Amino acid sequence: MWQIWLIIAILFFILEMMGPGFLLFWVGVGALIAMVVSFFIDNIAIQIGVFTISSIALLFCTRPFANKFAKTDNTVTNAKSVIGKKGIVTKQINSLKGTGQIKVGGESWTAKSSNEDIIEEGAQVTILDINGVKAIVEKTKDKTTEVENV
Numbered sequence: 001m002w003q004i005w006l007i008i009a010i011l012f013f014i015l016e017m018m019g020p021g022f023l024l025f026w027v028g029v030g031a032l033i034a035m036v037v038s039f040f041i042d043n044i045a046i047q048i049g050v051f052t053i054s055s056i057a058l059l060f061c062t063r064p065f066a067n068k069f070a071k072t073d074n075t076v077t078n079a080k081s082v083i084g085k086k087g088i089v090t091k092q093i094n095s096l097k098g099t100g101q102i103k104v105g106g107e108s109w110t111a112k113s114s115n116e117d118i119i120e121e122g123a124q125v126t127i128l129d130i131n132g133v134k135a136i137v138e139k140t141k142d143k144t145t146e147v148e149n150v
Contacts, residue, residue, distance in 0.1 A: 005035035030055030093119040
């Protein structure tokens with residue numbers, strides 16, 4: 001009977017690798033525990049009981065601990081956080097020459113014009129996107145808008 005529990009455990013481990021969660025691993029470990037029990041006890045009802053109880057116990061006792069280490073941080077990165085903000089051109093933006101720098105949120109960014117226009121130093125721009133390490137900007141049409149933390 002131990003061979004069947006081993007096959008069941010392997011199947012659960014394979015399914016775990018194909019799935020996005022961290023659930024079937026504990027059921028596979030429960031099958032391995034039932035396999036060990038099958039060396040000593042021939043009663044299938046006891047083996048299934050050990051499998052069920054150990055799988056549930058492992059799931060509830062260790063999954064929160066494992067999730068603590070697998071926790072993903074969904075905070076916005078600095079690059080994406082500046083999209084939509086306004087900044088000041090500190091070095092003329094000339095896409096043909098590959099020059100341009102802006103200051104936004106107290107940080108300096110290399111910049112490129114979205115429409116290949118030359119934007120003079122001191123002009124106010126709005127960040128439309130981030131492409132690699134460059135901010136894609138356009139000149140702000142509304143002069144009354146304040147620049148954020150320049």
